[in-house]
Amino acid sequence: MIQACGVGLEYADHGKSVCACAEIDLEVKPAEFLGVLGPSGSGKSSLLYLLSGLKRPTSGRVEYRGTSLSTMQDAERAALRWSKFGFVFQQPYLLGYLTAVENVTTGCPGTTMEEAMERLSILGLAEKAHRLPHELSGGERQRVCVARALAGSPEVVFADEPTANLDHTKGFEVVAALLQNRGEGALVLVTHDPAILKDANRTVTMNDGRLSCGMAPTRD
Amino acid sequence: MTRYPLAPVTFLTRNMTKIMPMVGVIVLATLLVAGIVAIMDSIPLSIRTTYGYSKNYLGVSPRGDNDLTPKLRRILEEESPVPIGDLMTCRASNFEVRSIVGPWQFVIIGLHDEDVKPYLDRMGGGKLVGRLPKAGLPEALVSAPLARNLGLGIGDQLLGPNTQDSYSALPVKVVGIVENPLWLALTSFEYLALYHLPPIDLLIAMSKDPARQAEMDSWTVARFEKERARVFTFAELEKQTDKMFEILYMILNVVIGLLVVVITVMMSLLMGIYVGQRMNEFGLLQALGFTRERLVRRSLAEALIVVGLGWASGVLVSFGFLSLIKAVLFEPNAFMLDPLAPRAYAYTLPIPVAIALAVSWNVVNRFRRFDPIAVIERRSA
Numbered sequence: 001m002i003q004a005c006g007v008g009l010e011y012a013d014h015g016k017s018v019c020a021c022a023e024i025d026l027e028v029k030p031a032e033f034l035g036v037l038g039p040s041g042s043g044k045s046s047l048l049y050l051l052s053g054l055k056r057p058t059s060g061r062v063e064y065r066g067t068s069l070s071t072m073q074d075a076e077r078a079a080l081r082w083s084k085f086g087f088v089f090q091q092p093y094l095l096g097y098l099t100a101v102e103n104v105t106t107g108c109p110g111t112t113m114e115e116a117m118e119r120l121s122i123l124g125l126a127e128k129a130h131r132l133p134h135e136l137s138g139g140e141r142q143r144v145c146v147a148r149a150l151a152g153s154p155e156v157v158f159a160d161e162p163t164a165n166l167d168h169t170k171g172f173e174v175v176a177a178l179l180q181n182r183g184e185g186a187l188v189l190v191t192h193d194p195a196i197l198k199d200a201n202r203t204v205t206m207n208d209g210r211l212s213c214g215m216a217p218t219r220d
Numbered sequence: 221m222t223r224y225p226l227a228p229v230t231f232l233t234r235n236m237t238k239i240m241p242m243v244g245v246i247v248l249a250t251l252l253v254a255g256i257v258a259i260m261d262s263i264p265l266s267i268r269t270t271y272g273y274s275k276n277y278l279g280v281s282p283r284g285d286n287d288l289t290p291k292l293r294r295i296l297e298e299e300s301p302v303p304i305g306d307l308m309t310c311r312a313s314n315f316e317v318r319s320i321v322g323p324w325q326f327v328i329i330g331l332h333d334e335d336v337k338p339y340l341d342r343m344g345g346g347k348l349v350g351r352l353p354k355a356g357l358p359e360a361l362v363s364a365p366l367a368r369n370l371g372l373g374i375g376d377q378l379l380g381p382n383t384q385d386s387y388s389a390l391p392v393k394v395v396g397i398v399e400n401p402l403w404l405a406l407t408s409f410e411y412l413a414l415y416h417l418p419p420i421d422l423l424i425a426m427s428k429d430p431a432r433q434a435e436m437d438s439w440t441v442a443r444f445e446k447e448r449a450r451v452f453t454f455a456e457l458e459k460q461t462d463k464m465f466e467i468l469y470m471i472l473n474v475v476i477g478l479l480v481v482v483i484t485v486m487m488s489l490l491m492g493i494y495v496g497q498r499m500n501e502f503g504l505l506q507a508l509g510f511t512r513e514r515l516v517r518r519s520l521a522e523a524l525i526v527v528g529l530g531w532a533s534g535v536l537v538s539f540g541f542l543s544l545i546k547a548v549l550f551e552p553n554a555f556m557l558d559p560l561a562p563r564a565y566a567y568t569l570p571i572p573v574a575i576a577l578a579v580s581w582n583v584v585n586r587f588r589r590f591d592p593i594a595v596i597e598r599r600s601a
Contacts, residue, residue, distance in 0.1 A: 089504075106226060
């Protein structure tokens, strides 16, 4: 579904060229749970940005269903992200002036309040649907983010260290919520914690911007 | 009705404390400009109102030779293309009325007994409290606005020997007040002829059809150009007033221009802070898939709503403020102020326009350099 071929990303930092990712070949298959493991600064978040079209690669190409993301206009890539992809970031980013249910409607075009409410109910947040983000706990906010990412049943959900700011129990709850509710969608989850990826169909490891030769155990 | 959560109005209504300072600045700016212009405009408006009686007739005064009056009268009678209704001979003297910018000269007209009623009829009549002045006696009739301006009632002194600026050899008492919106002061021809200078007979000419007075005024001004006479018409008064205020308005334009620049810069800075505080929100939305153009449009819509709301509120507040000062300060003294003067509000238009342009530039410029990843990663850090 998503194919990365020889992908690299370099950027300038104080006049120096920094390589965030290099020569990455990777495929995201439909409905799979792909884990990306690596220490802090290994380039795994950059890889996620490249695969999701948030950044353009400086070398190689990323294709979505045979179409290169690099040749797409910004507006096309934005439309793709909004309609086909879902995102969960490390911080539970929510719009502070919108209620939980309203935040969920922003995840995908055409998401109604009823659909958003249903998503929250599935995640056990029905009673808190009309609360503002500051009235929710960190774990609850992250679950609202999960509900938002799953709005519109995306083809791929990209999760960037979604458990980093949560304790172990809550972290597992969030990952479980993603896994149980993603339907037919693929899940690409970036983390430094291997325990989170115990249910992954496949795990790749990154070090210094490159995929390690040895893949972590794969679960079918 | 459910509103789209990302509609600009949703943000604005749920963040009133954030937008109120900006709305407040625009309200104050609008109030300041509308207030200055309305109060400045009250001066020419006062001139036009105070001397508004001259819309109803024209005056002709001989220059240098009182014997010319019969000749001027004959010209009017024989040559005027506009049929003349009344042609009166009168005397005139000056006294002072109060205005927003200090004392103004006003005219008291001395009429023959038989001319008083036609004169008042031409002015629109009105209920008379008291009586008309008697020939040769130090008596005066004033209209209600004038009485209010000078705080006069029946029996009070209008002119007198004890005042330099409203002088008369004898104390001239008010014997009648006519309920008429125009400013009028009348006494008898005989009294002015006996006690006041200059000893010049003036002519008051009224067109038969009041609607043709302006036509008659124009003809008279042109016809008497080469005569030794001076013609007083409302059109001339307007022309002089406009000329008098030409430079003042030029200065006013500069002042308002500076004000608009200062307020625009201030608002632009405020809006910059406001948009800057929301870059995390825009970064998240852009990461989720909102296009830059859509976010720019939304930010512009929000900014324009704030500017429009500020200006509309400013206009309402200005109207309220001007109505209040009119009721409390102007009306009791018969000073003129028009809280609905279109010009006062027209002068405020550059404020929202300039702010909208500056803010649009600010928003577009910020988004041009905007990287959502940088925002997300900065927050993650």
